[in-house]
Amino acid sequence: MPIMKKNRRTVLLFTLPCLLIFAVFGIGPLLPPIFYSFFDYKSFKLGDFTGFANYFKVFQDKAFGVVLLNNLKLLFWQFLIGAPLSFACAIMITASGPKVRRFFKTASFLPYVLSVTVVCTAWSMMLQPQWGVVQSLMEAIGIGHLYRPWISIPDTSFNVAIITVIWQAIGYNMLLYYAGIKAIPDNYLESARIDGASMWQQVFHITLPLLKETLKFVSILMITGTMAMIANVKILTNGARIGEKAYSTVLYIYDKAFSSMDFGYGYALTVVYAIICFCIVLIVNKMIGKERTEYV
Amino acid sequence: MRFNSKTFKWISSAFLIVLGTGFLFPLLWLFLTSFKGNSEIYSDPLGLPDVWLFENYVNAFTKFDFMKYFFNSVVYAGCGTLLVLICVTLFTYATARMDFKGADKLQKFLQFGLVIPGGSTLLGIYTILLKMGLKNTYPGLILVYVAHGIPIAAVIMYGFFRSLPFSMEEAAALDGAGTFTTFFKVILPMVTPALTTVAVTTALTMWNEYTLASILLDSNKLKSLPIGIQSFMTSRGGDWGGMAAALLLACIPTLVLYLCFSEQLENALVANSGMK
């Protein structure tokens, strides 16, 4: 437990600037949406007070369920493949020579440096039916008949978005894990090795537990990044409206508000979604564990 | 930290090299596209250009006031990142390492900012800035960017602050250091890797941001690079070659930043682990 008891003035001094800016420009803009979600607010015409009607509508909205599932699917794959892959890469670069390490760190971080626009446009170009490289490659090795224009097919469109999200995040997540791994003092693993522990035992019994804090915040970043995802779908599909199967939740909400001009309902969706995301963050936090890690 | 297994080293190196090369394709595609004309970009995405159109790069500079927009982006990303670093470091030091009621709640309050979906706050942000007279100004956009960057930065810094032993403050207090001295001289140097991570990610996000900038900025004097780059595209046809050239030019500072910082990051990490 932190033992430094501080007087109020000090605490205020440290926390006020951040709180002020965040409250005014971060939370402030949320108040109109929360307000309007209780009204019939379409095409900027403030209608009657409808109470929780919009919220009831949210829970009956099948399309919302579909897009929510999409985001959960994305989250699932991020945790199943993205996170372990990034972690494995982090372990691997600690085991590799300096040249390979430098190369991979630079190369894997590159997709993150290039904006999401570039990454998704590049991917959509590779996957396009008439001239895409992927189709040519598949034909060259004889599996051309398996090719589909995945982005344009509603059932598979979101999967392509999932791939781009994971792909772009590997390098970034890996670096965060790497920073955490590097922070572990050498002598911990030295003593384990001397005691005869194999590499796998070292990873699972020493490294991972010590990385709790890192794992926690990398998970939070992954969750919020994936739950807020909108650009990937928009860029890959060129803003096409092919139905909720291909949408992410934020895109669906944005569509309801700015396209159908039903802001009251859109804002109700926003509030519900924000609460769901926050719950997910809290759950994952609890799962990873509460204790702090301290090195002695 | 060593995993002594020659085979593992060999396999992992091979794997990393293959995977790493795969990560390079968007940059390669961007580079090739920047020299092509529209029809070639589609009919031959990864092939070498028939004619190397250097005028795409000239267009990239002349289509809009590239240097002005570049300067603006530097202002937004630079000031924004600096402000985020200052605010968040102070804040999370307090919530992570000071004992006061509500430390936990304050941190959670900031974390809530992570889950706010983007589009819903557009109208609110616009109205607030309008009422404060900050729409279409440098400080206006910077403050909005800072508010958006705070949650993620807070999460990262909080994690790093919590991982340091509390004995640090004890020792400093025994030596007679006050709160600020402890903070600046003892704790801050220890979280340099976290600071660089936050700086890089925050700056990158602000550098590439389009939506807020397009809505909150009206004058050409204030517009940022992503807006300029987007001007190559129209709903019915665009200059892909020119846009690719502009994108590449816009990437350069971020690439340089990353290349320089990653070395710094690595050194800081090594120094940090050696300290223990």
Place this chain on the structure above:
Amino acid sequence: MKRLLALLLALVMVVGLVACGAKEETAAPVATEAATEPTQPAPTQPAEEAVDESKVITDAKAELRVMLSTESPHLATLAEEWYPKYKEYFPNFEVEFDILSSGYGDKLKIACASGDMPDIFFNVGTIAFDTGTALPLDDLIEKYNWRDNLKGGGSLMPYSDGHVYTMQDGRDSYYLPQVWYNKDIFEAAGCEVPTTYDEFVEVCKKLLDYGVLPITTYNTHVQECFLQMLVETHSKDGYNRMISGELNWSDPEILKGVEKLEELVNIGAFAEDQTTINYDAMVELFNSGKAAMRIEPTWCFGGITLENFDFFVLPTETGEKVHMAYGSATSGNSIGIDTECPDEAFQFLCWMNLQSAIYFEQTGTFVDVITGYDPPEAHELVVKSNAIVDDTSWYKDPYGAGVMPAAEYSALGEQVGKLMTKQITAADFVTAMDAVE
């Protein structure tokens, strides 16, 4: 190694800076392709007014904010290069141009919602009229005798409340929704230009057998024009009767149109990635001979690089002469209702219209504004197109999507997307559309 890379990149930047100094004024290109010969002359901004000796239109002082969208490369050139040269005509004006390509619609909506409207803006949809944030222009048109500058006055279209809110150069009334076709492919596949709708479907099937993609179009065209065109093939005014409320979506006239779309989708007349295809990729499909027909109005003419091509109007079932009259009360530029200087804004708007008219006239498009210049000799296909628009024996069915309420148009886009990806049937489509409030 890293240092070397960083140095190299810095060098590129320096070279770029030098190139910046060599900035030139460019004339407006017609096609965005570097390697093709434009089929129309490239417009250059005229150095002198053909009519007046004094260029100055007004000495008044004004600060204007003009918000424009670049929907096409032509509009981009106009907005970025022609309009900013206003000083000779308005020496005491300070005009700030806010030009956006992506996200323009959102910015306009937010402006309407907050009441912070620009002085002049490019109008999209009906939101500005519905929220009462656009200035009705009727009085100003009278005051400045703008109609004297027009050939026929067709460029001024009133909205459903009777007021004129937008001004344009009139070319919208001369865009004809056409089916452009590759003559070489038609010949090789043994296809004739269809004269009835059934023949059109047969042509599509024949092209499929021949092994080429029958139709390509840009991904929002179906909800914008093509669906209405399909309804017109059997009911010349059915679509507009539906928009005005007389008919429902599930009424047979409209349902039949949707079923026709469904049929085309099912036989595979569209590309597999039609719903998500990029505009320039679509252009390349037609230009490279992979697609036999391109359905798009006249504006796409300049980007077609084929040697042997022509167009036809989508034929009706009976061969009756019906075509969609493009252009609506919502297309053009408007003035914000709270503008501090309506007179000056209006004069500037008139000047912008004139510039736009000069520009497009030189590309061979007919415009409603009298420019005082001699139009260049138009390409034979453009002449053929204009002749149809001028021919009063054709029934002109007004462009409906422009005045559709936002919620309905948004739902239409979604249902079209689902239909074209085979997620729903025509029956589901009309049921869903009727359910929209």
